[in-house]
Amino acid sequence: MPHSSTQQSAADEHGPLPRGINHIGLTVPDLDLATRFLAEAFGAKVAYDGLTLDDEARSGAETERQLGLPQGARIIRQRMIQIGVGPSLEVFEIEVDDRHPAARLSDLGWNHISLLVDDIEGVLARAVAAGGQALSEVHDNSRHEDTPGNGSVYVRPPWGGLIELQTLPNGHWYGPDSESEVWSPPQR
Incomplete structure (x- = not known):
């Protein structure tokens, strides 16, 4: 169900200012566990899966550079989740040796x-x-x-x-x- 906003943004000398927060990123060790917790605790709903286990993992030097990931990291799953009204949660499951x-x-x-x-x-x-x-x-x-x-x-x-x-x-x-x-x- 695609939608867009026709509301005009405020602007300054550089152009339009941000309209607001779109989503917040979250990395978890198990995407299914996290989805279940967010659904049971807060009524979260899955908007879409951007990357599944059926897809090729996002990895390599270009992905590491673009996303600031450590060498060898592999994004194996990504899901957009919505809790009520407001910014979405972009939830990642990433394989990496150097986890903090x-x-x-x-x-x-x-x-x-x-x-x-x-x-x-x-x-x-x-x-x-x-x-x-x-x-x-x-x-x-x-x-x-x-x-x-x-x-x-x-x-x-x-x-x-x-x-x-x-x-x-x-x-x-x-x-x-x-x-x-x-x-x-x-x-x-």
């Missing part, structure tokens, strides 16, 4: 994704039942997200990394210095 653990919140670079949920306790229970680990109980958010009824909790999925569950029934607080509002997906 998933980033922690204190590590440099991208370190977590956040899912906006209406029933944080219910989604947390589903995530734990699907194999995730809650790092704590539901707790208050940061100051701009800490309006009444709001809460947050981090979950570690089976392959590592961090997924934040956030409930914001009363929205964000914006001070006089705010230049923009945070995008929030609509209810499903």
Whole structure:
């Protein structure tokens, strides 16, 4: 079901500015396990498989250069997954000798994704039942997200990394210095 947006983007002297986040990349040790976890925990749906075990793996010097992969890495599977409304997850299964653990919140670079949920306790229970680990109980958010009824909790999925569950029934607080509002997906 192809679709496109006719909405005009803002521009500067270099041309149109980005419209927004399209997808977030995630590498997992087992694509089927990850897909099952994301579906059971968060209702994720497969949009498409960009690379399957029936396809030739993406590898070699040109792939390594284009994607910043270490020598000898082989992308054997790639799947685009959608959770509700918002950016998709591009999930990779890659064979590589030199694998590093998933980033922690204190590590440099991208370190977590956040899912906006209406029933944080219910989604947390589903995530734990699907194999995730809650790092704590539901707790208050940061100051701009800490309006009444709001809460947050981090979950570690089976392959590592961090997924934040956030409930914001009363929205964000914006001070006089705010230049923009945070995008929030609509209810499903």
